[in-house]
Amino acid sequence: MGVDLPMTLALAHPGLVRTSSPPDLCTTGLPQIMSVGTAVPDTAYSQRELIDILNIVDPKIRSIYLNSAIERRFLTLPQPGEGGGRALETTGQLLAKHREQGVGMGSRAVQECLKQMGAELSDIRYLCCVTSTGFLTPGFSALLIRELELSRHTNRVDVVGMGCNAGLNSLGVTAGWAKSHPGELAVMVCIEACSAAYVFDGTMRTSVVNSLFGDGSAAIAVMAGATADEHTEQRPMPRIIDFTSCIIPEAMHAMRYDWDPAQGAFSFYLDPDIPYVVGKHARKTVGRLLARSGLRQDDIAHWLVHSGGKKVIDAVGVNLGLTRYDLRHTIGILRDYGNVSSGSFLFSYERLLKEGTVQAGEYGVLMTMGPGSSIETALVRW
Numbered sequence: 001m002g003v004d005l006p007m008t009l010a011l012a013h014p015g016l017v018r019t020s021s022p023p024d025l026c027t028t029g030l031p032q033i034m035s036v037g038t039a040v041p042d043t044a045y046s047q048r049e050l051i052d053i054l055n056i057v058d059p060k061i062r063s064i065y066l067n068s069a070i071e072r073r074f075l076t077l078p079q080p081g082e083g084g085g086r087a088l089e090t091t092g093q094l095l096a097k098h099r100e101q102g103v104g105m106g107s108r109a110v111q112e113c114l115k116q117m118g119a120e121l122s123d124i125r126y127l128c129c130v131t132s133t134g135f136l137t138p139g140f141s142a143l144l145i146r147e148l149e150l151s152r153h154t155n156r157v158d159v160v161g162m163g164c165n166a167g168l169n170s171l172g173v174t175a176g177w178a179k180s181h182p183g184e185l186a187v188m189v190c191i192e193a194c195s196a197a198y199v200f201d202g203t204m205r206t207s208v209v210n211s212l213f214g215d216g217s218a219a220i221a222v223m224a225g226a227t228a229d230e231h232t233e234q235r236p237m238p239r240i241i242d243f244t245s246c247i248i249p250e251a252m253h254a255m256r257y258d259w260d261p262a263q264g265a266f267s268f269y270l271d272p273d274i275p276y277v278v279g280k281h282a283r284k285t286v287g288r289l290l291a292r293s294g295l296r297q298d299d300i301a302h303w304l305v306h307s308g309g310k311k312v313i314d315a316v317g318v319n320l321g322l323t324r325y326d327l328r329h330t331i332g333i334l335r336d337y338g339n340v341s342s343g344s345f346l347f348s349y350e351r352l353l354k355e356g357t358v359q360a361g362e363y364g365v366l367m368t369m370g371p372g373s374s375i376e377t378a379l380v381r382w
């Protein structure tokens with residue numbers, strides 16, 4: 001759904017310095033991001049607290065927690081037993097937690113999102129729910145429609161199992177619906193109860209995952225047409241120009257969530273080479289996105305990259321030549337929330353808005369990565 005523009009720039013040179021002003025792309029009629037809202041559980045833990053709670057004594061595993069660039073995460077853990085330890089949860093209990101926490105966080109995120117734009121629950125015409133930390137039938141879209149008492153005629157879709165990149169995949173679908181229904185409000189909500197997918201078996205595989213992910217939900221409202229334009233007069237809001245995807249089939253099994261027969265539960269797996277796989281393909285993916293609209297990398301004022309982990313962020317930064325200032329919100333979200341999977345980039349977007357530095361006419365790139373292995377990008381303009 002990108003604008004119809006010639007590919008005037010070579011894909012191999014997205015980072016060259018421009019000697020003239022960037023193209024003034026016509027974005028009239030394109031979907032706009034109207035607002036964002038986030039929600040987390042009530043309980044947060046520092047990495048050092050989690051080491052004690054989980055009784056981690058292996059020096060290598062302790063080091064993973066303490067050198068993760070994460071200070072705290074919001075999690076829903078089992079209550080302490082009589083001896084102070086935390087009981088292992090059955091698969092059924094984890095699925096129940098995913099549902100209970102998901103409905104609660106998702107509802108609060110949607111309500112906060114609507115509050116930010118002055119809209120009502122009755123204004124929602126389309127609801128897209130995203131999750132990769134559990135499985136439900138009916139899915140979160142039906143559960144939230146009942147919980148929030150939305151219209152029973154609300155259009156809806158559930159995106160399940162696409163992992164940390166699912167937010168941008170689903171934003172593309174949501175923006176497409178909004179563009180074909182001018183003036184009607186579409187909402188996408190990422191719901192990730194990551195602690196409902198934890199396995200505590202003391203292995204390095206599960207410990208890496210358990211040191212990284214946190215619980216959180218993020219909702220974003222999208223609208224196209226004259227009604228959306230009226231809001232723009234009050235403050236700049238980004239229009240969604242284009243999306244690109246890059247799947248890396250040779251790294252298909254590098255990030256996965258599958259059944260662990262030894263534990264009798266589902267568990268995440270992250271290959272140690274993931275940062276290098278993502279970094280290697282980052283420049284080409286971003287270059288393709290920008291070239292489709294006649295832009296160069298130095299035309300981009302704002303970068304909102306998925307908080308996938310310290311090594312992933314470093315790999316993306318090095319390969320794209322981004323500074324810590326460019327990635328300040330990505331780094332800050334990892335520090336304060338951990339990796340909240342599909343909604344991480346929206347937590348960063350919320351911080352960018354609160355910072356108040358965005359100017360009308362500036363361009364931004366949104367970037368996520370996840371299973372497939374794959375990289376997703378989007379181009380926006382305020």
